[in-house]
Amino acid sequence: MTATYTRAQALAVRDRVMAHVGAIQIDKADPGLAGPALDGLHAFLSLVSTFTGKPVVPDEWRRHWSQTLGIVVAFATELSDEDVALVAAHEAVHVQQFKGLGLTGAPADGYTAAMWVVYLFSREGRARLEAEAYAIMLEIGVVLLGWDHARARGFITWVRDVALPNYALAVSERELVAAILDSQATALFSGTHHTSALGVLVVKWSREAGVGA
Numbered sequence: 001m002t003a004t005y006t007r008a009q010a011l012a013v014r015d016r017v018m019a020h021v022g023a024i025q026i027d028k029a030d031p032g033l034a035g036p037a038l039d040g041l042h043a044f045l046s047l048v049s050t051f052t053g054k055p056v057v058p059d060e061w062r063r064h065w066s067q068t069l070g071i072v073v074a075f076a077t078e079l080s081d082e083d084v085a086l087v088a089a090h091e092a093v094h095v096q097q098f099k100g101l102g103l104t105g106a107p108a109d110g111y112t113a114a115m116w117v118v119y120l121f122s123r124e125g126r127a128r129l130e131a132e133a134y135a136i137m138l139e140i141g142v143v144l145l146g147w148d149h150a151r152a153r154g155f156i157t158w159v160r161d162v163a164l165p166n167y168a169l170a171v172s173e174r175e176l177v178a179a180i181l182d183s184q185a186t187a188l189f190s191g192t193h194h195t196s197a198l199g200v201l202v203v204k205w206s207r208e209a210g211v212g213a
């Protein structure tokens with residue numbers, strides 16, 4: 001049996017997960033958001049892109065791609081109902097990574113540099129941080145939404161071939177992310193997986209909102 005989110009359910013889950021990780025939300029579609037604020041965010045990301053080597057295309061960026069900068073999460077304007085919830089979970093993982101690795105370089109998960117340093121200057125580090133964020137989407141898909149093997153495979157292929165080229169990663173690093181997600185999918189379908197703490201909460205809150213009921 002498959003399930004999905006209504007807009008209202010997804011927004012309710014998004015607000016809960018953002019509050020849980022202590023994030024500040026920006027909606028790029030918010031008409032009350034001043035143009036200069038968005039222009040400033042875009043300018044900052046364009047600066048970031050000089051490190052990652054991937055230019056930020058303004059219109060595409062506003063409509064399709066969400067970002068996390070520290071604890072600030074900016075959501076794209078054209079997300080499907082389901083993606084409103086899944087992308088919120090993805091970005092919440094980045095907020096946790098940022099807080100966990102900190103600004104000053106507290107060691108965590110094998111890294112000894114701050115998250116933003118790892119993200120900007122280590123392509124493999126960026127790949128692993130993104131793998132963790134995409135893994136929660138896969139987890140919600142399989143555990144809550146009833147994705148079968150084909151759907152999970154389709155998601156992993158989309159991450160590798162459509163999403164990851166936006167992160168200025170080499171083919172080998174995109175394959176690394178796909179391999180991490182593949183093993184996550186195998187574990188999820190075997191029923192012996194351990195889910196992430198945040199994934200467990202998102203699934204719980206989604207069920208409370210009526211998803212999959």
Ligand SMILES: [Zn+2]
Binds near residue numbers: 090094133
């Ligand atoms: Zn990400």
